[in-house]
Amino acid sequence: MLLSSFFYYAGLLTLTVSPQAPPNPTPALPAAILRALPAGYVVLNATRGDLNRDATPDWLVVLNKPDEAKTSDVVDHPTKRPLLLFVGGPGGTYTLAARSDNAVYCVDCGGMMGDPFMGLTIKNGYFTVEHYGGSAQRWTRYVTFKYDPATRTWLLHRDGSEQFHALDPEHGTTTAKTTKNFGRVPFTKFDIYQE
Numbered sequence: 698m699l700l701s702s703f704f705y706y707a708g709l710l711t712l713t714v715s716p717q718a719p720p721n722p723t724p725a726l727p728a729a730i731l732r733a734l735p736a737g738y739v740v741l742n743a744t745r746g747d748l749n750r751d752a753t754p755d756w757l758v759v760l761n762k763p764d765e766a767k768t769s770d771v772v773d774h775p776t777k778r779p780l781l782l783f784v785g786g787p788g789g790t791y792t793l794a795a796r797s798d799n800a801v802y803c804v805d806c807g808g809m810m811g812d813p814f815m816g817l818t819i820k821n822g823y824f825t826v827e828h829y830g831g832s833a834q835r836w837t838r839y840v841t842f843k844y845d846p847a848t849r850t851w852l853l854h855r856d857g858s859e860q861f862h863a864l865d866p867e868h869g870t871t872t873a874k875t876t877k878n879f880g881r882v883p884f885t886k887f888d889i890y891q892e
Contacts, residue, residue, distance in 0.1 A: 729791045730756055730783050739763055741778060746819025748851070749794075749844050753785040757817045757824055765804045775803035775890065778814070780826065782851065782884070795851060799888040800840065802828050810835070823854065826889075835869075836860045842884050853882035 726743055734740070738760035748755035758781045762768065769776035777798040783791040807813030807830030815827040822844035829837050836858060843854035854876065861869025 726756065726758065727789060727791060729789065730758065733783070733791070733793055734758070734760065734781075735779070737762065738779065741814070742817060744817040744819055744824075746824070747821060748782060748819060748824060749784055749849070750822040750846070751784075755785050755794075755819075756783040756791065757781070757819060758783065759801050759814070759817065761804070769803045769805050771803055771805045775806060778803065795884050797885055797887060799890060800826055800884065802830075802838075802889060806830065808832055813838075824851070831860075831863075833863050834860065835863055835866070838889075840887070840889065842887075851884040852876075853879060853884070853887050 724743060724745060726740065739762075740758060741761040742759040744757045745754050746757075747753070748757070760779045760781065762776055765776040765778075778801040779796055779798050780800045781793060782795040784794045785791055802813045804812050807828070809832035810830045813828040813830035815829050818825045818827065823841055825839050825841040827837070827839050829835070838856070838858045840853070841855040841857075842851040844850075845852050855873055856875075856879070857871070857873035859869045859871045861867075
């Protein structure tokens with residue numbers, strides 16, 4: 698099975714085709730971040746990189762409920778997965794800079810393909826949440842946010858997707874919305890569940 702995906706960064710679109718794989722193994726989180734995580738959740742995925750362009754390592758952390766496969770109902774009540782942004786400071790400190798419960802799809806939002814969450818990517822103040830799902834008709838959704846130094850927050854930069862048939866992944870259709878389409882949308886206001 699092939700996954701056709703793309704990453705959008707600073708005006709460049711890169712298209713790749715690769716086998717579907719689960720999210721990357723989660724690296725060990727610093728103790729300061731582990732202490733700041735809300736009760737009742739476990740870490741689904743975490744990625745380290747420079748989120749605010751200050752050359753200090755930052756972290757993206759996706760959380761989920763241990764029983765989400767039993768409680769989530771994609772139609773009426775999806776069990777949300779918080780995405781937390783921690784910015785690094787002096788001496789190994791970390792501050793929770795932003796949280797969104799609507800940036801990562803639920804465990805049963807991928808249709809027949811199961812859990813659609815594929816992972817996170819950070820690069821030079823941009824970060825992307827990657828999803829893949831469907832059945833015979835497959836889809837990807839890559840949502841990219843960009844750090845805005847003027848407001849010291851992250852804004853929706855690009856919301857891109859591709860649809861293709863499993864037997865013909867090379868002939869899909871690609872769509873992308875940018876700030877020209879949606880304006881200034883803060884990370885904390887973005888809702889992946891709203892079409």
